[in-house]
Amino acid sequence: MNELKPIPLSTPVFEELEKKHLLEALHQKQIATSGEFIEKFESVIKNRFSGFETAVLNSGTSAIHLALKLLGVGNGDEVMCQSLTFCATANPVIYLGATPIFVDSEAETWNICPEILERGIWDRISKGKKPKAIISVDLFGMPAKYNEILAISEKYEIPVIEDSAEAMGSTYHGRLCGTWGAFGIFSFNGNKIISTGGGGALLSSNTALIDKARYLAVQARENYKYYVHKEVGYNYRMNNISAAIGLAQISKLDQKISLRRKVYENYYHLLKELPGISFIDEPKGCFSNRWLSAILIDEKIFGSSNEDVRIALLNEKIESRYLWKPLHTQPSFEGCPFYEGGYSEKLFSQGLCLPSSEDLTEDDQSRIVEIIKNL
Ligand SMILES: *Cc1c(COP(=O)(O)O)cnc(C)c1O
Numbered sequence: 001m002n003e004l005k006p007i008p009l010s011t012p013v014f015e016e017l018e019k020k021h022l023l024e025a026l027h028q029k030q031i032a033t034s035g036e037f038i039e040k041f042e043s044v045i046k047n048r049f050s051g052f053e054t055a056v057l058n059s060g061t062s063a064i065h066l067a068l069k070l071l072g073v074g075n076g077d078e079v080m081c082q083s084l085t086f087c088a089t090a091n092p093v094i095y096l097g098a099t100p101i102f103v104d105s106e107a108e109t110w111n112i113c114p115e116i117l118e119r120g121i122w123d124r125i126s127k128g129k130k131p132k133a134i135i136s137v138d139l140f141g142m143p144a145k146y147n148e149i150l151a152i153s154e155k156y157e158i159p160v161i162e163d164s165a166e167a168m169g170s171t172y173h174g175r176l177c178g179t180w181g182a183f184g185i186f187s188f189n190g191n192k193i194i195s196t197g198g199g200g201a202l203l204s205s206n207t208a209l210i211d212k213a214r215y216l217a218v219q220a221r222e223n224y225k226y227y228v229h230k231e232v233g234y235n236y237r238m239n240n241i242s243a244a245i246g247l248a249q250i251s252k253l254d255q256k257i258s259l260r261r262k263v264y265e266n267y268y269h270l271l272k273e274l275p276g277i278s279f280i281d282e283p284k285g286c287f288s289n290r291w292l293s294a295i296l297i298d299e300k301i302f303g304s305s306n307e308d309v310r311i312a313l314l315n316e317k318i319e320s321r322y323l324w325k326p327l328h329t330q331p332s333f334e335g336c337p338f339y340e341g342g343y344s345e346k347l348f349s350q351g352l353c354l355p356s357s358e359d360l361t362e363d364d365q366s367r368i369v370e371i372i373k374n375l
Helices: 018-025 036-050 060-070 090-097 114-126 146-155 205-217 240-250 253-271 304-315 342-352 363-372
Strands: 053-058 077-083 101-104 133-137 160-163 183-187 200-204 293-297 351-354
Touching: 018 036, 018 205, 053 060, 053 205, 053 240, 060 090, 060 160, 060 183, 060 200, 060 205, 077 114, 077 253, 077 293, 090 101, 101 114, 114 146, 146 160, 160 293, 200 205, 240 253, 253 293, 253 363, 293 342, 304 351, 304 363, 342 351
Parallel strands: 077 101, 077 133, 133 160, 160 183
Antiparallel strands: 053 200, 183 200, 293 351
16 A cells, blocks of 8 residues: 655754663753753854853743743733744743733734834823833744844833744854844754753843743742742743753754755745745845744635645645634733734735755655645
8 A cells, every 4th residue: 555654844853863872861860950062052042142051941831931031021911922933932922911912913024023022012102001022933943123123122222032043053244143132042842943852941141030030930039058039930941851852963953054045945846836835035134044844825816725734634634734823812811912013814815834954855845836726
């Protein structure tokens, strides 16, 4: 029987180096939240990311939570937040008793629209409350428009948290994603460009704040002969096993980026002539790690919708996925204000992420492309 080979959306790739590090960590019985791999992983990230201090944590969500906490976000505060993103971008705002104020995307990067952001901030201030922070996202690896976003941040004196969970290694005008805001965050979850099983990192040029993050991440334990806690902390630190994998993974980041970019280029060349299918080009100054390759499908021209394509692929055991459903349309965020430009919902209704693993073969990619062409 001719079994169809399943093609997943995005899978991690582990090689000998990961195994070697893992065995070392097990052998040393360093499996919890202290150990040499944690320190090494942090120092490699620091060297790679412009000398920014980093605290490695158990998830990207934890990193966003700590960033908000360190910026003083609390009960009753408001935080401006990109709507077209994964719920993890905004959930920590809710954990802190604050309200996310959602902002629509713009066409070039699909990320937070600077004009709408400014209109929203202005409106919140005129209603009596200045937002405490801005969370931008570098969606699918594409950097947001930081020149404009930082100008707004400075003008209104509102710090930026850069949710770069999907964009490790991407750059905007030559500067790395994750280093644009007061804080940057990465995720090393199972399907991100590098994976530690579960994990994340918080980045900042402010050493004192990163020290504070490390302290909060281990239950705010004081350096004392018995357990003393002057404030309530979290169990958010990365463990040494994850860090062992992470240290191996990050040494191959450049290769992973070039393989993902190649996957995108192939889709682009094979599908760009199809009427009704479009791609997101890199705007001037943007370099995307192309974590996921996404296409837009205009049903009126193409004749089939993104859902039709998804089902056709699924029938052949190929996984594809909608873009993130805008958070202002999610029941869990009902009642949160939204500053609208009409763009994120259009992207959601037309978008589809195609399999983008770094080890996707050209044969598999041709299989995917043929199914789409046949529609
Ligand atoms: C994956 C992701 C996160 C959360 O990271 P976890 O490590 O899964 O907690 C946050 N924001 C975005 C945009 C993501 O894609």
